[in-house]
Amino acid sequence: xxxxxxxxxxxxxxxxxxxxxxxxxxxxxxxxxxxxxxxxxxxxxxxxxxxxxxxxxxxxxxxxxxxxxxxxxxxxxxxxxxxxxxxxxxxxxxxxxxxxxxxxxxxxxxxxxxxxxxxxxxxxxxxxxxxxxxxxxxxxxxxxxxxxxxxxxxxxxxxxxxxxxxxxxxxxxxxxxxxxxxxxxxxxxxxxxxxxxxxxxxxxxxxxxxxxxxxxxxxxxxxxxxxxxxxx
Numbered sequence: 379x380x381x382x383x384x385x386x387x388x389x390x391x392x393x394x395x396x397x398x399x400x401x402x403x404x405x406x407x408x409x410x411x412x413x414x415x416x417x418x419x420x421x422x423x424x425x426x427x428x429x430x431x432x433x434x435x436x437x438x439x440x441x442x443x444x445x446x447x448x449x450x451x452x453x454x455x456x457x458x459x460x461x462x463x464x465x466x467x468x469x470x471x472x473x474x475x476x477x478x479x480x481x482x483x484x485x486x487x488x489x490x491x492x493x494x495x496x497x498x499x500x501x502x503x504x505x506x507x508x509x510x511x512x513x514x515x516x517x518x519x520x521x522x523x524x525x526x527x528x529x530x531x532x533x534x535x536x537x538x539x540x541x542x543x544x545x546x547x548x549x550x551x552x553x554x555x556x557x558x559x560x561x562x563x564x565x566x567x568x569x570x571x572x573x574x575x576x577x578x579x580x581x582x583x584x585x586x587x588x589x590x591x592x593x594x595x596x597x598x599x600x601x602x603x604x605x606x607x608x609x610x
Contacts, residue, residue: 418566419553419605425544427537428596431527431577434507437479439497440520447483447492454494460517461498468502468510475501501528507590527577527592534597538573541599549603563605571600 440461442454462476469475479497486493502510504527514520529537546568553563576596 416606416608417557419556419563419607420602421549421552421605422571422600422602423545423549423552424598424600425541425546425548426576426596426598427540427544428594429529429533429537431592431595432504432530432533433501433528434504434590434592435526435528436500436502436507436510436514436522437497437524437526438500438514438520438522439495440517441493441495442519443486443491443493445491447494450492450494451483454496457517457519458496458498461500461514461520464513464517465500465502465510468506468513469500497523504590504592511590525590527590527595529575529595529597537597538599541573541597542570542601545599545601546603549601550605553603553605557605557607561607563607566604566606568604569602571602573597573599 438461440454440457442450442452442457444450444453462473465476466473477499479499480495481497482493482495484493485491500510507525511522511525514522550563554561557563574597576598
């Protein structure tokens, strides 16, 4: 075979092989490339955050009596005015922190007199709650029914964010333990299931020189987190 013919044959074989490769690659393109299988893990966990409450809510009620409903109402109004004046410095002049929660007017039991009763809640700084109670104890016909602590709005927002972060971190730690220490987890979804508050008890001394102990309040958040990771 002449040299030129051999060269032509070699070129032809290379061209045929190239066309065959293109055809094979084209056919493979119709089939999906195998990928590692994904495994899902769903974890429910809780997280908490705590802080000392900054406010106390005083629950009080006052009454006024009179031979007519008008007199009973007028006497009660005088007492309520005294309450507002007394609490004014403790609410920093913001009377919206003093709210009426209920009001009743009727004939006094087993008497010819009429009686007007008003229940009031007042939110004051926890550090001044004892002094506020001492001041209220000097007003006639005013009674303390309960005291509770309260987180400020900013405290609640901050603690909820911290509790959520802690809950997700706890869920991730559990998922990592299940999947293995060197496995990279991908968060698919996070569902917040709600929060609840853990509020300490309050203790008050006598009406005079009352002391309020706020303790520590906590917010607990619950979440459900779905993760995925490659198992192959």
